[in-house]
Amino acid sequence: MTVPDPAATPASVADAVAVQEELRSWVDLVGPGPAEPATVAGLDVAYAESGDLLAAAVTVLDARTLAVLDQAVSVGRPAFGYVPGLFAFRELPALLAALDRLTSRPELLVCDGHGFAHPRRFGLACHLGVVTGLPAIGVGKTPLIGTWAAPAAERGAWSALRDGNEVVGRVLRTRSGVKPVFVSVGHRMSLDNAVAQVLALTPRYRLPETTRTADRLCRDALAAARTAPPPERR
DNA sequence: GCGACAG
DNA sequence: ATCTTGTCGC
Numbered sequence: 001m002t003v004p005d006p007a008a009t010p011a012s013v014a015d016a017v018a019v020q021e022e023l024r025s026w027v028d029l030v031g032p033g034p035a036e037p038a039t040v041a042g043l044d045v046a047y048a049e050s051g052d053l054l055a056a057a058v059t060v061l062d063a064r065t066l067a068v069l070d071q072a073v074s075v076g077r078p079a080f081g082y083v084p085g086l087f088a089f090r091e092l093p094a095l096l097a098a099l100d101r102l103t104s105r106p107e108l109l110v111c112d113g114h115g116f117a118h119p120r121r122f123g124l125a126c127h128l129g130v131v132t133g134l135p136a137i138g139v140g141k142t143p144l145i146g147t148w149a150a151p152a153a154e155r156g157a158w159s160a161l162r163d164g165n166e167v168v169g170r171v172l173r174t175r176s177g178v179k180p181v182f183v184s185v186g187h188r189m190s191l192d193n194a195v196a197q198v199l200a201l202t203p204r205y206r207l208p209e210t211t212r213t214a215d216r217l218c219r220d221a222l223a224a225a226r227t228a229p230p231p232e233r234r
Numbered sequence: 235g236c237g238a239c240a241g
Numbered sequence: 242a243t244c245t246t247g248t249c250g251c
């Protein structure tokens with residue numbers, strides 16, 4: 001009764017911060033998580049330029065062949081303003097709705113954004129992990145917090161992402177000579193395993209195949225939604 | 235006080 | 242995130 005609904009949308013920035021402070025204790029940062037998951041899900045969201053419409057997508061891939069086995073989308077409106085550090089509240093409702101529409105249960109969630117590498121150690125990947133109870137990792141394209149040394153140029157090279165003296169994630173080179181990505185633990189995963197899974201999902205491109213397939217799906221869903229708007233409700 | 239700031 | 246043209250390179 002005293003635990004807030006982890007999927008509810010806060011009424012203010014202060015409330016949102018309080019929710020994160022409370023939910024962070026539910027995060028499992030040890031894992032180690034599945035070494036060879038059968039299925040891995042990618043989650044992403046696309047926004048209309050107007051900023052009042054979004055489409056969330058989840059794709060479930062065969063972890064071995066990287067073929068898409070299942071997918072689902074959800075169109076809606078951003079649930080919260082864009083505030084760095086409170087990003088999860090914006091996309092969470094739509095992403096959860098899409099997850100509910102899957103016909104399968106993925107063994108790992110790969111989120112487009114950070115997990116533990118967050119000001120309060122509770123980024124989107126942690127939030128999704130705690131709410132779903134599934135192992136989750138965060139893969140960000142740009143940093144939110146932390147300092148790091150440039151990893152070597154070869155694919156697989158990495159360096160620690162630190163916030164002060166604390167290691168909050170890794171800066172990982174997924175393609176030789178290409179800008180690295182920022183990997184951090186979301187839930188029920190070790191950092192080592194998170195990096196291993198990301199490398200397994202990036203045989204050719206900088207971003208995980210999971211993110212790429214989800215990105216295409218939500219973009220297509222958004223385009224379709226703009227062409228045929230959902231019925232008015234009131 | 236001044237920047238920085240996932241998507 | 243999204244808006245945008247050409248351009249360098251495998």
